[in-house]
Amino acid sequence: MAKSHVERIERDELTCWRVRYGTGELLISQQGAQILSYREDDQPPLIWLSEQAAYARGQGVRGGVPVCWPWFGSLQRNPQAVQALHDDPAAAPAHGLVRNLDWQLLGIESGDAGVHLEFAYNTATQPLPHWPHAAELRLSIRLDGRLHIALHSHNLGASPLPISQALHSYFAVSDIHQVSVEGLHGCRYIETLEDWQQRQQDGLLQFSGETDRIYLDTPAQLSILDPAWQRRIRLHSSGSNSAVLWNPWTDKAQRLSQFAADAWPGMLCIEHANVLDDIRTLAAGEHHQLALSLWSEPLSN
Numbered sequence: 078m079a080k081s082h083v084e085r086i087e088r089d090e091l092t093c094w095r096v097r098y099g100t101g102e103l104l105i106s107q108q109g110a111q112i113l114s115y116r117e118d119d120q121p122p123l124i125w126l127s128e129q130a131a132y133a134r135g136q137g138v139r140g141g142v143p144v145c146w147p148w149f150g151s152l153q154r155n156p157q158a159v160q161a162l163h164d165d166p167a168a169a170p171a172h173g174l175v176r177n178l179d180w181q182l183l184g185i186e187s188g189d190a191g192v193h194l195e196f197a198y199n200t201a202t203q204p205l206p207h208w209p210h211a212a213e214l215r216l217s218i219r220l221d222g223r224l225h226i227a228l229h230s231h232n233l234g235a236s237p238l239p240i241s242q243a244l245h246s247y248f249a250v251s252d253i254h255q256v257s258v259e260g261l262h263g264c265r266y267i268e269t270l271e272d273w274q275q276r277q278q279d280g281l282l283q284f285s286g287e288t289d290r291i292y293l294d295t296p297a298q299l300s301i302l303d304p305a306w307q308r309r310i311r312l313h314s315s316g317s318n319s320a321v322l323w324n325p326w327t328d329k330a331q332r333l334s335q336f337a338a339d340a341w342p343g344m345l346c347i348e349h350a351n352v353l354d355d356i357r358t359l360a361a362g363e364h365h366q367l368a369l370s371l372w373s374e375p376l377s378n
C-alpha cells in the first residue's frame with residue numbers, strides 16, 4: 078500500500094504544501110495555487126522549477142505550473158471579447174490575474190488511493206483589479222502515481238463570460254536539443270516570433286532555436302520523448318484544443334526573471350490552453366473544466 082503524507086511548510090514568504098504519495102513528491106504554494114515541482118524518486122523531476130526561483134509575495138514563481146486566467150499571454154493579443162471584460166487592457170499584466178494571489182485551500186484528502194488538494198478563488202468575494210466580474214475558480218490537484226490537475230471555471234454572473242486560460246506547465250528535460258514532442262503533426266500553429274504567421278506542423282516537433290508557438294486543434298494526447306533520460310512524459314488533457322510550446326533559448330533566457338542564463342536547455346513549456354479560436358465563453362451559470370494528467374513511462378514501452 079502506498080504511503081501518503083502532507084505537510085505545510087514555509088518557503089521564504091510563501092506558504093506551501095509538500096505532498097508525498099508512494100514515490101511521488103509534489104510541492105504546491107498557496108499563492109497562485111501553483112504546483113512548484115513534481116518528481117518521482119527514481120527519476121529526474123517531471124516538472125521543472127528554476128534554481129533561481131524567488132518565493133516572494135505578489136511575484137510569480139519561475140517554474141512549476143502557474144495558472145493563467147482569465148486571459149493568457151498579453152491581453153491585447155486576445156480576442157476582443159476577452160479584452161472587453163477588462164477596464165484597462167493596455168495596463169493589464171501578462172497571463173491574467175490569479176497567479177500572484179492567494180487562493181483558498183478548501184481541503185486535503187489523503188488516503189490509500191492518493192492525495193487530493195482542492196483550491197478555490199472566488200472573484201465575487203476576492204475582486205480582481207479592473208476585472209469586475211463574478212466567477213469561481215477551483216483547482217484540483219491529485220497525486221496517485223500520476224499527477225492530475227483540473228482547473229474548473231464557473232460563471233457566477235448574469236452575463237456571458239469569455240475567458241482564455243492555460244496551465245503554464247514547465248517540464249524538465251535532459252537537453253532541449255534532444256527531445257521531441259509527439260502528437261502535433263498536422264496541427265495549425267501561430268508562429269508568434271514571425272509576425273504571428275499561421276503554419277502547419279509536419280511530423281515531430283524538435284527544437285533548434287527560440288520557440289514560442291500557439292498550436293491549435295490540438296489532440297487530447299501529447300508526449301515528450303526524451304531519449305537521454307530514457308523516458309516519455311505522457312500528457313492527457315481534456316477541455317483544451319490549444320497549447321503553447323515555449324523555450325526561450327539563449328537570448329531571451331538572459332532577460333527572464335528568476336532564470337539562470339544557462340537553464341534553458343533543461344526545460345520545455347507545454348501549456349495546455351484555451352486561446353485564440355479556442356477561447357471559451359461561459360453562459361450565466363455555466364462551468365468549464367480544463368484538465369491535464371501526466372506521468373512518465375520508460376522508453377522501452
Ligand SMILES: O=P(O)(O)OC[C@H]1O[C@@H](O)[C@H](O)[C@@H](O)[C@@H]1O
Nearest residue numbers: 137171172245289321323333348
Ligand atoms: O515571464 P512570464 O510572464 O512568466 O512568461 C513566460 C512566457 O510564457 C509563455 O507562455 C509565452 O508564450 C512567452 O512569450 C513568455 O515569455
